[in-house]
Structure formats: C-alpha cells, structure tokens
Amino acid sequence: MPATPHRPTWLAPTLRHYDRSWLSRDVLAGLAAGAVVIPQAMAYATIAELPVQVGLYTCMAPMLVYAMLGGSRAMSVSTTSTIATLTATTFVSAGVAASSDAPERALATLALLVGIVLLLARLLRLGSIVENINLATTIGVQIGVGATVAVGQLPKLLGIDDSPSGKGFIRSLIAVAEAIPKAHLTTIVLSVVSVLALVVLRRFLPRVPAPLVVVGGGIIASAVFGLAARGVETIQPIPFGLPVPAVPDVTLVPGLLPGAIGIAMMAFLESAAVSRGIRKVDEPQIDSDRELLATAAANLAAGFTQSLPAAGGFSQSAVNQRAGARTQLAGIVTAALAVLVALVLGPVLALMPAATLAALVLVAVIGLIDIRALARLARISRREFWLAVVTAAVGLTAGLLPAVLVGVLGTFFLVLRELQRVRIVPGVATGTSLGARIEGAVYTANVLEYERTLLETVDAATDVRTFVLELPRMHDTSVTVLDGLADLDRELHQRGVTLVLADMPASAVDMARRTRWFQGLEDAGRVRGRATPSTAPSDRRPTDR
Incomplete structure (x- = not known):
C-alpha cells in the first residue's frame, strides 16, 4: 500500500494535525x-x-x-x-x-x-x-x-x-517647543479625545479593539463634522489594490x-x-x-x-x-x-485624521x-x-x-567579565602537596586570570613541591587554553613545583593529547582521574604545541 505523503516538518508547523x-x-x-x-x-x-x-x-x-x-x-x-x-x-x-x-x-x-x-x-x-x-x-x-x-x-x-521621529529626541523636542504657539485647537481636541478613549478602553474594556474603535470614531467625526475643512489634517489617500514590488x-x-x-x-x-x-x-x-x-x-x-x-x-x-x-x-x-x-476600504480610510493615527502611536509607545x-x-x-x-x-x-x-x-562586556570570573575551590595541603579545583569552565577569556590566581595560590603557600589541579568542568578546550596550561606548567617548574592535572573529561583529554606538552605529562604520570588512554590511533600522533 503506498505511503501517505506528509507535509515537510518545516512547513506550517502549527497547522499540522489541525483539529476542525x-x-x-x-x-x-x-x-x-x-x-x-x-x-x-x-x-x-x-x-x-x-x-x-x-x-x-x-x-x-x-x-x-x-x-x-x-x-x-x-x-x-x-x-x-x-x-x-x-x-x-x-x-x-x-x-x-x-x-x-x-x-x-x-x-x-x-x-x-x-x-x-x-x-x-x-x-x-x-x-x-x-x-x-x-x-x-x-x-x-x-x-x-x-x-x-x-x-x-x-x-x-x-x-x-x-x-519624522527619525530626527531624534532632542531635535523633535526643540521643534515642538518652538511651534506650540501655532497649535490648532480643533486638532488638539480630537487628539485628547482619541488618547482618552484608547486609555479608558484598554483599562476598563480590554477585550474591545480600542484602535479600531478610535479609528472608526475619527473617520466618522471627520465625515460628519467636515474636519478637513476646519483645518484638521487627514492621511493621504490609500491607492487601490495590492502592493507592487519595488526594485x-x-x-x-x-x-x-x-x-x-x-x-x-x-x-x-x-x-x-x-x-x-x-x-x-x-x-x-x-x-x-x-x-x-x-x-x-x-x-x-x-x-x-x-x-x-x-x-x-x-x-x-x-x-x-x-x-x-x-x-x-x-x-x-x-x-x-x-x-x-x-x-475595498481605501476611500473610507482617506477620511482618517492624522491626529488619530498619532494618538494610536503615542499610547502604544508610552508603554515602552x-x-x-x-x-x-x-x-x-x-x-x-x-x-x-x-x-x-x-x-x-x-x-x-x-x-x-x-x-x-x-x-x-558584561559577558566577558563573567567569563573572566575565576571559580576555584582550594584544596587541603598535605605535606608538600597542594591542590585546587576549578569549578567553572576555562575559556580563552579567563585562562590568563586562572593562571595568575593559581600562581598566587602557590606563592602564598610554603614548601610546595606538587600542585594538583582538578579540571572536572573542562568538557571542551582550545589551543589558547592548552597553551595557558602549558605556560602554568612552566611557571610552576621555575618555582620548583610539579603540576599534576586531574579529573579532566575525556573530550578535553582527547584534544589535549594532540599536543606534545600533554603527551609529556601523560608519559611522566602527571595526569590522573578521568584521563585514560584513548584507543584512537591519532591521539598519540606528535603535533606542534
């Protein structure tokens, strides 16, 4: 029996399985x-x-x-x-x-x-x-x-x-202040009534389409009272038909x-x-x-x-x-x-006062x-x-x-500041060994800050010979981060301290193994916890740092 054709999942997703x-x-x-x-x-x-x-x-x-x-x-x-x-x-x-x-x-x-x-x-x-x-x-x-x-x-x-509002707040405000003496009284009355109607309807009758009521009222007032002849500006006539594509x-x-x-x-x-x-x-x-x-x-x-x-x-x-x-x-x-x-309604809409539309815009944007x-x-x-x-x-x-x-x-800027924030839980010193655990992810944006903080931690301690760094949340890494860890290793070596990495997720380990520095750490037994050898033949391939 032939399969029933199905509409692609990207097309009209809300209409799928429509209930009449x-x-x-x-x-x-x-x-x-x-x-x-x-x-x-x-x-x-x-x-x-x-x-x-x-x-x-x-x-x-x-x-x-x-x-x-x-x-x-x-x-x-x-x-x-x-x-x-x-x-x-x-x-x-x-x-x-x-x-x-x-x-x-x-x-x-x-x-x-x-x-x-x-x-x-x-x-x-x-x-x-x-x-x-x-x-x-x-x-x-x-x-x-x-x-x-x-x-x-x-x-x-x-x-x-x-x-146009595109001229900006300050210029528009100055223009209004300068032109107030030329205000048109009939237009002001129409504007006040329109704004009040919008506010009252939305406040007390929210299910009533307030914009439609105000637009309809403006058109009726324009036709009955001849507002255009009284100096009230109306909108430009709407051309009949559908839009014609512009080049x-x-x-x-x-x-x-x-x-x-x-x-x-x-x-x-x-x-x-x-x-x-x-x-x-x-x-x-x-x-x-x-x-x-x-x-x-x-x-x-x-x-x-x-x-x-x-x-x-x-x-x-x-x-x-x-x-x-x-x-x-x-x-x-x-x-x-x-x-x-x-x-159908183009000729009717042409009676609409421009102040009516302005009232709609004003009430809508005040809420912003x-x-x-x-x-x-x-x-x-x-x-x-x-x-x-x-x-x-x-x-x-x-x-x-x-x-x-x-x-x-x-x-x-705020995101970068957050990424730069270090989240380190210091470990308990045992003999000549000191540990610390990084609780956050390590990114390009914060690797230097982590390096400085960890070096300060070691410098503040006494008689440290081994520093165990736990990285349980470093599920992904980058060349910059790996270079930062290698630099931390060199700085600690100059202080007579041996770096040991622990609890690294497998995904980060697999990428780190592509560097000679990390391969050296593994050969020296300086990687502990989740850092187990991978069976992928490319993991031990010598590469640049």
Missing part, C-alpha cells in the same frame, strides 16, 4: 487581531514619514509567510514601534527620508537586507547567541524608542507639523546596512520575547533557529511588497491569544482582512518607557541598571542605532 473544532476560534482571533494590528501598523508607518499603506501592506505577505514557517501558535507578525523607529533613524542617517522617489526603493532594500542578515544568522545557527543580548539593552533601547516616538508625535497631535537600490546598501543589522537584531529579540511570553505550557517549545528562519523569510517577503521590516508585536499577539487563537490560521485570516481593506523594569534592574543588578540607563541616554542624544550598538557592546 479550532476553526471558529482561529477565524475570530484573526479578525480580532486584525482590528488592532491593521490600524496600528498604519500608524507606525507614519513614524518614518512613509505612506500609511506601507503599514497596511506589512500585515499581508510578512504575516502570511510567518504563518507558514513560524513555530509560535499565537504570535501576530507585522511591525512594531521599535522597528518603525529604527527604520526612520536608518533612513535619516542614510539620507533617503526626504527624497521624493527613493523611499520605496530604500524600503525594499532595507527590508531585504534585514531578511538577509537574519538568514545568515540562521545559517550560522546564531539564534541562541542573539538571544543572549542583555535584557537591560532591550529595556534601554525601548525607553529611547518610547520617548523619541512620543515626542515625535506631538506636532501631529497639536496640528503643527508632521516631522531594490544596491547603491543604498552601504548606508542602510548598519541600520539593517540593528533592525534585524531587534526584530529577532522582540519576536523571540513575544513568542516565548505568550506560549502556553501545553504548546511546543520555541526553537530559536526556526524563529530566525521564519523572521528572515517574513522580512524577505516584506522587501518585495513595499512593507516595513517585520517582527512579532506583543499587543496584537496578546489580542490574538485572548481571542482564542490555536494556530497560525489566525494570522492567515488577519492577512486576508488586510487584503480586503486594501481592496517601562520605569518598573528599570527599578527592578536597580534593585537586583546595579550593573545592568546602568547599562539600561546608558543605552537609553545614548538613544535620546546620539540616536537609536548608536544606542543599539552601545547596548550590544555593553552586553558583551
């Missing part, structure tokens, strides 16, 4: 998430002074591609305020934001670069490494994003200007690449945090490498469909989950809803300024607290891309 009883919940969840994510994504597009349809397009192909590849059952993938703000910053630093014909090609180039960077990270299996970026870095970047975007929306809320501009790659790397890292960090944060205990574990591939593919799709770089968003994912989403079919429904909006998280860092770890503060300060002064760089370098 889930269908109604997935459809309702997709519609509920769409009611939040579509207006929100359109609002995020304005952060980079891009047309609102760019945000709408981000809810189509990227969301569909993630649904076919991603492992999170309820995560909704479009874009986030962090990604939109980094896009704005990247455009400004590359000098393409103000150009009349470059934004579409620049956007395609940027999204493709983000996808390529993530794809390379997947090929190199860097998922778990990227996730080691310190939480303090993320908190600091998000504080910078929240404050920068919030100030950048004030001109729109006041009916003054439409300046990337390779000449923009050098200017956009640094921003693309920062966006790729933040896109994966946000997506990984959301997917793990909303995962239920009975759902499969989140695979970092799978998520890297899915996020990369979503961004490649964004590059071909005039979309913002894509990432998982917490607010729409939470709505998706609360509405009962069981699989990524909910994401497919949301993408279909976005297509329907583009094909997480003072409680900062206070928690201060209570638990002063080093991580100051890393978050410095990252946020750099974001508010020098810009968000430098803030990402500072945060990443700060994370690696």
Whole structure:
C-alpha cells in the first residue's frame, strides 16, 4: 500500500494535525487581531514619514509567510514601534527620508537586507547567541524608542507639523517647543479625545479593539463634522489594490546596512520575547533557529511588497491569544482582512485624521518607557541598571542605532567579565602537596586570570613541591587554553613545583593529547582521574604545541 505523503516538518508547523473544532476560534482571533494590528501598523508607518499603506501592506505577505514557517501558535507578525523607529533613524542617517522617489526603493532594500542578515544568522545557527543580548539593552533601547516616538508625535497631535521621529529626541523636542504657539485647537481636541478613549478602553474594556474603535470614531467625526475643512489634517489617500514590488537600490546598501543589522537584531529579540511570553505550557517549545528562519523569510517577503521590516508585536499577539487563537490560521485570516481593506476600504480610510493615527502611536509607545523594569534592574543588578540607563541616554542624544550598538557592546562586556570570573575551590595541603579545583569552565577569556590566581595560590603557600589541579568542568578546550596550561606548567617548574592535572573529561583529554606538552605529562604520570588512554590511533600522533 503506498505511503501517505506528509507535509515537510518545516512547513506550517502549527497547522499540522489541525483539529476542525479550532476553526471558529482561529477565524475570530484573526479578525480580532486584525482590528488592532491593521490600524496600528498604519500608524507606525507614519513614524518614518512613509505612506500609511506601507503599514497596511506589512500585515499581508510578512504575516502570511510567518504563518507558514513560524513555530509560535499565537504570535501576530507585522511591525512594531521599535522597528518603525529604527527604520526612520536608518533612513535619516542614510539620507533617503526626504527624497521624493527613493523611499520605496530604500524600503525594499532595507527590508531585504534585514531578511538577509537574519538568514545568515540562521545559517550560522546564531539564534541562541542573539538571544543572549542583555535584557537591560532591550529595556534601554525601548525607553529611547518610547520617548523619541512620543515626542515625535506631538506636532501631529497639536496640528503643527508632521516631522519624522527619525530626527531624534532632542531635535523633535526643540521643534515642538518652538511651534506650540501655532497649535490648532480643533486638532488638539480630537487628539485628547482619541488618547482618552484608547486609555479608558484598554483599562476598563480590554477585550474591545480600542484602535479600531478610535479609528472608526475619527473617520466618522471627520465625515460628519467636515474636519478637513476646519483645518484638521487627514492621511493621504490609500491607492487601490495590492502592493507592487519595488526594485531594490544596491547603491543604498552601504548606508542602510548598519541600520539593517540593528533592525534585524531587534526584530529577532522582540519576536523571540513575544513568542516565548505568550506560549502556553501545553504548546511546543520555541526553537530559536526556526524563529530566525521564519523572521528572515517574513522580512524577505516584506522587501518585495513595499512593507516595513517585520517582527512579532506583543499587543496584537496578546489580542490574538485572548481571542482564542490555536494556530497560525489566525494570522492567515488577519492577512486576508488586510487584503480586503486594501481592496475595498481605501476611500473610507482617506477620511482618517492624522491626529488619530498619532494618538494610536503615542499610547502604544508610552508603554515602552517601562520605569518598573528599570527599578527592578536597580534593585537586583546595579550593573545592568546602568547599562539600561546608558543605552537609553545614548538613544535620546546620539540616536537609536548608536544606542543599539552601545547596548550590544555593553552586553558583551558584561559577558566577558563573567567569563573572566575565576571559580576555584582550594584544596587541603598535605605535606608538600597542594591542590585546587576549578569549578567553572576555562575559556580563552579567563585562562590568563586562572593562571595568575593559581600562581598566587602557590606563592602564598610554603614548601610546595606538587600542585594538583582538578579540571572536572573542562568538557571542551582550545589551543589558547592548552597553551595557558602549558605556560602554568612552566611557571610552576621555575618555582620548583610539579603540576599534576586531574579529573579532566575525556573530550578535553582527547584534544589535549594532540599536543606534545600533554603527551609529556601523560608519559611522566602527571595526569590522573578521568584521563585514560584513548584507543584512537591519532591521539598519540606528535603535533606542534
């Protein structure tokens, strides 16, 4: 009997063994998430002074591609305020934001670069490494994003200007202060009502799609009261139809690449945090490498469909989950809803006041300024607290891309400091013999520190002739570490002390046997414990140190 064909395990993993009883919940969840994510994504597009349809397009192909590849059952993938703000910053630093014909090609180039960077990270299996970026870095970047975007929306809320957040916190703040006398009263009233409605609905009626209610109310108010005729700015008309692929501009790659790397890292960090944060205990574990591939593919799709770089968003994912989403079919429904909006509701959306979208952005990004998280860092770890503060300060002064760089370098600095920390348990001296046990792993970063500490231990003792060093946790090693141990042996020899290695795991022993120094130790009987002879013919082959 012929075998039943099976779908590849990498394709639509959340749809495998689909239970038809889930269908109604997935459809309702997709519609509920769409009611939040579509207006929100359109609002995020304005952060980079891009047309609102760019945000709408981000809810189509990227969301569909993630649904076919991603492992999170309820995560909704479009874009986030962090990604939109980094896009704005990247455009400004590359000098393409103000150009009349470059934004579409620049956007395609940027999204493709983000996808390529993530794809390379997947090929190199860097998922778990990227996730080691310190939480303090993320908190600091998000504080910078929240404050920068919030100030950048004030001109729109006041009916003054439409300046991009990409200009930075300080410049936006100065521009707002200078332009306050020109504020438009009707726009201010509309902005206050919109913000209050969003806050009240989210606080007291969390199941109601607040963005959809506010957008609908803004459109109705615009039509009934003729707000455009009263001087209230409305959004640009949304073109009918689906996105047309834009041709990337390779000449923009050098200017956009640094921003693309920062966006790729933040896109994966946000997506990984959301997917793990909303995962239920009975759902499969989140695979970092799978998520890297899915996020990369979503961004490649964004590059071909005039979309913002894509990432998982917490607010729409939470709505998706609360509405009962069981699989990524909910994401497919949301993408279909976005297509329907583009094909049918364009003329209606053109009535939307720009201040309404600004209110959506303001309320969304204020939540990024997480003072409680900062206070928690201060209570638990002063080093991580100051890393978050410095990252946020750099974001508010020098810009968000430098803030990402500072945060990443700060994370690696803390990691290197931790790796350099020595963990030695001193042994009891017996006659002329002294021992010590290294409880941590030995790396290139800490081998010199271990050598100094061990030599200080021997120098502090009296009448030592044999020093027994136990290495039970050195499951892997490197040439640098082995050279460090050989140097320790020479230093001890000059002091008249014989080094004996003990309790080394077999994996480290097998590699160490490829050096003449370690072979000499074994021949002299100076290796004890787990260091047993190997049967591999290559282990005793003479090699360079």
